[in-house]
Amino acid sequence: MNNATLLCIVTGLFWACAPILGRLSSVNAMMMAVLIASGSLIAILPVAFSQNYAEAGSRALMFGLAGGIANGIGLLVFYRLVAGANEGLWEISRVLPISLILVPIGIAIGAKIFFNEPITTDKVVGLTLACGAIWFLK
Numbered sequence: 001m002n003n004a005t006l007l008c009i010v011t012g013l014f015w016a017c018a019p020i021l022g023r024l025s026s027v028n029a030m031m032m033a034v035l036i037a038s039g040s041l042i043a044i045l046p047v048a049f050s051q052n053y054a055e056a057g058s059r060a061l062m063f064g065l066a067g068g069i070a071n072g073i074g075l076l077v078f079y080r081l082v083a084g085a086n087e088g089l090w091e092i093s094r095v096l097p098i099s100l101i102l103v104p105i106g107i108a109i110g111a112k113i114f115f116n117e118p119i120t121t122d123k124v125v126g127l128t129l130a131c132g133a134i135w136f137l138k
Contacts (some may be wrong), residue, residue: 019082019096029083033076094137101130101137 022032053061078099085092104129111117 011076012125015100019078019092021077022082023086026086029080032083033079037075038077043056043063043093098134098137101133 018036022036025035027035047105050074055084056064078096081090081095081099082092084090106126108111108123112119
C-alpha cells in the first residue's frame with residue numbers, strides 16, 4: 001500500500017472519525033484526550049514491538065519522543081476544542097477544521113526552514129487558499 005493519494009484519504013477519514021466519536025462520547029476534554037491516546041496506543045502496539053530501537057540512536061529517539069510530546073500537547077488542546085463544542089462554546093465544524101488547516105501551513109513553513117524545501121507557486125497558492133479557508137471558517 002504505497003499509493004500516496006489512498007494513504008492521504010484513509011488518514012483523513014480516520015482522523016476525522018476520532019473527534020466525531022470523541023464528541024459523541026460526551027466526556028470531558030481530558031478524559032476524551034486520554035481515551036483517544038489510549039486507543040492510538042492500542043492500534044500502534046503491534047508495530048511498536050516489531051521495531052529495533054537500538055538501531056535508531058539516541059538523537060533519533062530524542063527527536064521522536066519530542067515529537068510525541070508535541071503531539072500529546074496538541075491532542076490535549078484539540079480535544080479541549082471538541083469538549084468546548086459539547087459545552088456550546090463554539091461549533092465543532094468551525095474550530096476543528098481551522099486547527100487542522102494550520103497543520104499544513106506549519107509543515108510548509110517548517111519544511112522550508114529545516115529542510116530548505118522550495119516554496120513553489122503551487123505551495124503559495126495552497127497556503128493562500130488555506131488562509132482563505134481559515135478566514136471563512138472563523
